[in-house]
Structure formats: structure tokens, C-alpha cells
Amino acid sequence: MFALAKLRRSVRALARQVARRPPARRAAPRRCEPVDEAFLRSPAYAAEMNRHLPAPGAYDRHEAQHRTPSFVYRHHEANHRLGPFRWRGIQEHLELLLDATRGRRVVDFGGGACPLGLGSVVVDSLDVDALGRPVRYPRIEEVDFAPDVVFTSHTLEHVEPLDRVLRALRDATAPGGALIAHVPAYTCERWRAGVHANRLYNDHVWTFGLRGSRPPEGLERYVEIDALVERDWRLERATYCGDDSIFLVARRPGHGRGRLGTSGGPQDRGKTKRSPRRAAQRSATSART
Secondary structure, X not given: OHHHHXXXXXXXXHHHHHHHOOOOOOEOOOOOOOXXXXXXXXXXXXXXXXXXXOXXXXXXXXXXXXXXXXXXXXXXXXXXXXXXXXXXHHHHOHHHHXXXXXXXXXXXXXXXXXXXXXXXXXXXXXXXXXXXXXXXXXXXXXXXXXXXXXXXXXXXXXXXOHHHHHHHHHHHOOOOOEEEEEEEOOOOHHHOOOOOOOOOOOOOOOEEEOOOOOOOOOOOOEEEXXXXXXXXXXXXXXXXXXXXXXXXXXXXXXXXXXXXXXXXXXXXXXXXXXXXXXXXXXXXXXOOO
């Protein structure tokens, strides 16, 4: 009995020592190269995005679903050079994004593993982002300035309290400020909630679509993301885009700069815009997003 009591005291003492230790710093698993506007406007960027195009088979906006050679290359070979600009939907809205971020205070929400750059400030649970920079803000509520723009790409599908986080993003943003959100669409089957699994981060907990869509029955945790965003923001744009994704722009009510972009306002909501058909073959290469 004496020996058992002594062992218990030793275990409790060890537990107290462990509790006093600072938590281990978490860094992005892979380093990325910084991207600037000059590169994004260069032939080099266009060449990276056009690699393996065209190829046999029609895929339109569904390169992710079909794991085309271009999608696999951009997301698994060139991802460290392209960062979030590897996404076809980001490329399609590149001018809007560059105009929205130029000379403004920008928060990159959830961008630790793949930072936007362009002078933005990362908000993420990681301690060090993929550019090797310390992450100062783990939560949007801790940001000590009011951003003009909050950008987030393929992050909201991981967020369990989604309505609360969207409200917190609105409250943190300057009046008239913008939310630019890029999220996966239900059209990529492996990204759906209950299907997608991620060893490094948490799984997808939401499946996103837009109002007016006709998703298959039985989707787990299906949400019309434009309707949800519009509860707390003034929606300006919501459209399906390349790589089986959705691109949204919304405003916090209040005085601010005018509408972002020159086309595609509220009339875009719930509509699938068709791009010129590209061609690509199905790839057997496993793709992780």
C-alpha cells in the first residue's frame, strides 16, 4: 500500500510538471514560396496553371472531381510555388482578388498551411505558417485591428460552429469591409462531409452548395453557403467556379468602398457559370486536398 501511494504521488508530480511546460509549437507541415503580384501576372504563372492542358475528356469546372492531370500537378507538384493561387477558381477571380487586397488591411483566415501573402496577416491555430512566419493571432477575435478584407480559402468546411465564426468575422471586419470566401462544392464527391478525411487537420464537417442547386439526396450536413453568409453579411457574389469550388464576396454593412469587381453581382447567386470546355483525362493519381 505504501509503495502504491508513493507511485500515485510521483505520477501526480509528473503530471504537474508536464502541465507547466509550454505547449509544443505547431508549424505548417510544408514550406511554401512567397507569391507576389508580379509573378501572378507573369507568363510563368499562366504556364503553371496551363500545364497538362488540353487533354482528352471534358471536365469543365470539375477538375477536382475528375483528378485531371492539371489538377494533380497544381495541387501536388506545384502547390508550394503557387500557394492558394493554384486553385482554378482563384485564378478565375484573380483580378478581383488583387484589386481587393492592394493597399488594404487583409486577414487570411485559416491560411497558415497555405498563406495568401500579398501583405495579409494570417489567423490560424498554427504557430508558424508555411512561409516560416510566426502566427500572431490564433483567433479572429484576437486581431487588434479592423481588416478591410477577410480572405479565406478551403477553410470554412472544417469549422464546426460555422454560423458563429461567420458572425465573428463580420464583427472583426471594418464597416463596409469585405469577406472573400473560397470553399469546396458538393460536386466533388470526396470533399463531402462524412467522406473527406485529413490526417494533418480535421475532416470536412460541411458540404456546401448554393441556392437554386440540385444536389443529390442524402448529402451529409449540406448547407447553402450563400444563404448562411447572407444572415450576417450583404452578399455581392456567389458562384460555382473551377476545381469544384464556390467563390463568394460579401460586405459588412456600413460605409466602405464600392462593390468588388466589375461584373457578377447578386444575379450570380445560385447559378453555375459555364467556362469554355477544357479537356483532360482522368488520372489514377491519388489527390488529397
